[in-house]
Amino acid sequence: MSKISLILQREYLSRVRKKSFIIMTLLGPVLFAAMMVVPTWLSSMEDSIEKNIAIVDHTGLYVDQIKNTDLIKFEYVAPESEENLRTNFSSTSYYAYLVISENLLENPDAIRLYSDGQITMDVRQHITGGLREHLRAQKLNSFELEGLDEIIGAINQVGINLTTIKLGEDGSEKESSTEMAMIVSLVFAFLTYMFVFIYGTQVLRGVMEEKTSRIVEVIISSVKPFQLMLGKIIGIAMVALTQVFLWILLTVLIVTGAKAIFFSDRDMPSRLDGIEMTLEGSSQDAQAAAADGFNFDKVMDMVKSMNPVATLLLFLLYFLGGYLIYASLFAAVGAAIDNETDSQQFIFPITIPIIIALYVAMAAFRNPHSDLVFWFSMIPFTSPIVMMARVPFDVPFWQIAVSLTLLIAGFLFTTWFAARIYRTGILMYGKKVSYKELWKWFRYSDK
Amino acid sequence: MPFLEANNIVKKYANHLALDDVSVSIPENSIFGLLGPNGAGKTTLIRIINQITGPDSGNILLQGKRLSREDISRIGYLPEERGLYKKMKVGEQALYLARLKGVSRHEALKKLKYWFEKFEIQPWWDKKVEELSKGMQQKVQFIVTILHNPSLLIFDEPFSGFDPINANLLKDEILHLKKEGATIIFSTHNMGSVEELCDHITLINNGKAILSGVVSDIRYQNRENLARLEYTGDSDQVKQIVGNYYQVEASQPANGYESLLVKMPEGTDINQLLRMVMDHCHIHSCQEVLPGMSDVFIKVVNQNKVTL
Numbered sequence: 001m002s003k004i005s006l007i008l009q010r011e012y013l014s015r016v017r018k019k020s021f022i023i024m025t026l027l028g029p030v031l032f033a034a035m036m037v038v039p040t041w042l043s044s045m046e047d048s049i050e051k052n053i054a055i056v057d058h059t060g061l062y063v064d065q066i067k068n069t070d071l072i073k074f075e076y077v078a079p080e081s082e083e084n085l086r087t088n089f090s091s092t093s094y095y096a097y098l099v100i101s102e103n104l105l106e107n108p109d110a111i112r113l114y115s116d117g118q119i120t121m122d123v124r125q126h127i128t129g130g131l132r133e134h135l136r137a138q139k140l141n142s143f144e145l146e147g148l149d150e151i152i153g154a155i156n157q158v159g160i161n162l163t164t165i166k167l168g169e170d171g172s173e174k175e176s177s178t179e180m181a182m183i184v185s186l187v188f189a190f191l192t193y194m195f196v197f198i199y200g201t202q203v204l205r206g207v208m209e210e211k212t213s214r215i216v217e218v219i220i221s222s223v224k225p226f227q228l229m230l231g232k233i234i235g236i237a238m239v240a241l242t243q244v245f246l247w248i249l250l251t252v253l254i255v256t257g258a259k260a261i262f263f264s265d266r267d268m269p270s271r272l273d274g275i276e277m278t279l280e281g282s283s284q285d286a287q288a289a290a291a292d293g294f295n296f297d298k299v300m301d302m303v304k305s306m307n308p309v310a311t312l313l314l315f316l317l318y319f320l321g322g323y324l325i326y327a328s329l330f331a332a333v334g335a336a337i338d339n340e341t342d343s344q345q346f347i348f349p350i351t352i353p354i355i356i357a358l359y360v361a362m363a364a365f366r367n368p369h370s371d372l373v374f375w376f377s378m379i380p381f382t383s384p385i386v387m388m389a390r391v392p393f394d395v396p397f398w399q400i401a402v403s404l405t406l407l408i409a410g411f412l413f414t415t416w417f418a419a420r421i422y423r424t425g426i427l428m429y430g431k432k433v434s435y436k437e438l439w440k441w442f443r444y445s446d447k
Numbered sequence: 448m449p450f451l452e453a454n455n456i457v458k459k460y461a462n463h464l465a466l467d468d469v470s471v472s473i474p475e476n477s478i479f480g481l482l483g484p485n486g487a488g489k490t491t492l493i494r495i496i497n498q499i500t501g502p503d504s505g506n507i508l509l510q511g512k513r514l515s516r517e518d519i520s521r522i523g524y525l526p527e528e529r530g531l532y533k534k535m536k537v538g539e540q541a542l543y544l545a546r547l548k549g550v551s552r553h554e555a556l557k558k559l560k561y562w563f564e565k566f567e568i569q570p571w572w573d574k575k576v577e578e579l580s581k582g583m584q585q586k587v588q589f590i591v592t593i594l595h596n597p598s599l600l601i602f603d604e605p606f607s608g609f610d611p612i613n614a615n616l617l618k619d620e621i622l623h624l625k626k627e628g629a630t631i632i633f634s635t636h637n638m639g640s641v642e643e644l645c646d647h648i649t650l651i652n653n654g655k656a657i658l659s660g661v662v663s664d665i666r667y668q669n670r671e672n673l674a675r676l677e678y679t680g681d682s683d684q685v686k687q688i689v690g691n692y693y694q695v696e697a698s699q700p701a702n703g704y705e706s707l708l709v710k711m712p713e714g715t716d717i718n719q720l721l722r723m724v725m726d727h728c729h730i731h732s733c734q735e736v737l738p739g740m741s742d743v744f745i746k747v748v749n750q751n752k753v754t755l
Contacts, residue, residue, distance in 0.1 A: 209533075210532075214526070218530075222519060222547040
């Protein structure tokens with residue numbers, strides 16, 4: 001046992017002290033935080049520039065129908081100056097100029113926006129939005145209905161604000177957030193996927209390093225091959241956990257710090273809300289969310305509604321289980337091959353279930369309780385990713401228990417299976433390895 | 448009682464018999480040569496002794512007791528294909544490997560310091576292995592092999608990769624270890640070092656032990672009635688006289704003397720040769736020539752091939 005812990009220590013320390021690990025660990029959270037903070041920061045920077053837009057309205061119908069905003073100012077100029085604007089545009093202070101040549105109700109194409117650069121999205125949206133509203137009102141007016149203004153006012157007030165409430169066991173109510181659950185589901189599924197891959201490959205590399213540098217024979221004259229394999233797998237698992245832990249910690253620190261520095265006087269428009277927008281696909285909600293701003297308290301409430309301790313605990317269990325089930329297989333592949341170019345044919349079948357699991361996980365956050373998703377969250381090879389995608393949507397306890405039991409059985413099996421190949425493989429050199437060969441190794445007697 | 452005994456070891460791989468009923472017996476405090484052509488099964492036998500693999504049948508006794516897992520701390524093994532973690536620092540690595548053998552950290556540090564000084568490699572302690580020359584790495588590996596004071600040492604081709612100076616240093620260390628009571632198994636193709644170092648040998652070919660015994664006995668048993676005569680005088684005349692009765696294998700001047708290598712038929716001895724030539728030249732020396740181990744090796748392996 002103490003020998004395993006020696007191996008484990010070496011595997012852990014030699015990796016944690018590597019420059020690449022330190023850089024990745026420090027850089028990862030900066031990147032995550034940047035993903036959350038920079039876009040909002042950038043947009044807040046951009047917003048501060050005032051844009052002047054000239055409007056040449058040949059019809060005279062739309063004067064003053066487009067409202068100025070804080071940053072976009074409109075100026076109506078005489079129709080005769082269009083030629084002047086066109087030829088001397090760069091010397092004017094205008095950001096762009098808009099030409100309306102005909103009645104837009106009759107010809108919706110009779111409007112052009114000219115500029116010497118790309119027009120930003122919000123300018124376009126502001127112009128089309130403002131004009132459309134005006135045109136709709138005009139159209140409605142043309143029907144000459146009575147009490148039209150009241151009708152429109154009433155219609156505009158119609159809206160729906162669905163609050164989802166999660167009932168506790170005792171009937172207590174908690175506000176829940178479907179969007180939040182979806183994000184958590186995706187993030188956990190993806191994290192598990194990523195780590196199984198990254199650290200599984202590290203196991204493969206580590207085993208190959210020992211084999212190709214021929215140190216393995218020295219080591220297994222001191223310890224059993226199984227101890228060496230297990231020490232390596234557990235050591236690397238601890239590296240992975242260290243990285244996850246530091247990432248979470250640093251990301252939280254950086255985001256909180258950045259929020260304090262850049263958005264001290266203003267609510268941070270949330271990146272999370274941005275994700276919700278795209279998930280929902282509804283701009284209405286997005287606007288509402290943007291207006292809401294980023295409210296830490298609200299987010300914290302939502303997080304609490306999902307039972308964070310249990311979720312994190314399950315994440316750890318599934319993450320470890322998923323890693324263990326694949327790590328030993330990666331170790332067996334590393335032992336079987338002589339150089340990395342040979343690895344593809346053996347890695348491919350290992351990666352197929354991981355990739356399938358990721359696809360199923362994508363389906364899981366839309367329909368977390370379908371049959372397909374259920375079965376994939378039971379099968380040990382896919383359950384770590386798929387079940388993590390389901391967890392935020394309240395999975396019955398018995399399902400988690402069964403799935404975890406199967407997972408543990410699964411990794412015991414793969415470890416046993418892999419160890420038999422590993423033990424023979426690490427001492428085989430210069431042999432072109434085939435599946436038939438692996439099967440032979442597997443069947444060698446235990447003695 | 449032999450120090451280590453391997454009895455009737457059989458080891459099968461998928462489609463060939465690596466060891467076929469091999470028995471060896473290694474006396475305590477001796478240097479034992481395990482010889483054989485490439486692929487004969489030496490490494491398999493060594494791995495079985497190291498408990499890296501197990502035999503299909505047969506057993507290994509260490510001082511009369513079945514070899515057990517605990518015994519690995521009594522064995523030091525330098526494999527033929529050696530290697531170290533390239534990215535790891537030399538000292539740290541030596542310490543790690545020593546501790547895997549069960550030496551305490553404190554003890555290992557003390558001994559490593561001694562050996563690093565002795566081999567004059569202490570400046571390398573904090574260097575990464577990949578920065579070392581091959582010979583340096585070999586030294587580190589040798590130190591790691593013997594650090595835990597094993598009573599049984601197994602060296603597989605220990606001299607490969609060493610320059611003559613360091614090979615000599617190593618040879619002295621091996622002899623010194625023997626003096627201190629260690630039993631040493633020595634697997635090599637270098638027959639010169641076998642003659643120089645080994646007390647006993649076993650020759651393995653095609654998974655079978657085909658020759659065992661004390662080195663000097665084996666050379667004697669395989670003698671071919673060769674005698675080397677050194678003399679001064681008329682070499683043509685001497686060669687002719689000898690050639691009338693015996694077969695002259697070689698004749699060339701050496702060390703300032705004329706020299707003849709004579710093969711005599713079974714049943715004749717050196718006295719007859721001397722009588723024949725003593726009136727015709729000045730004899731400086733005459734001795735029976737025993738075959739070198741490499742001759743024995745080639746002869747026995749080839750004989751073995753014929754009988755197969």
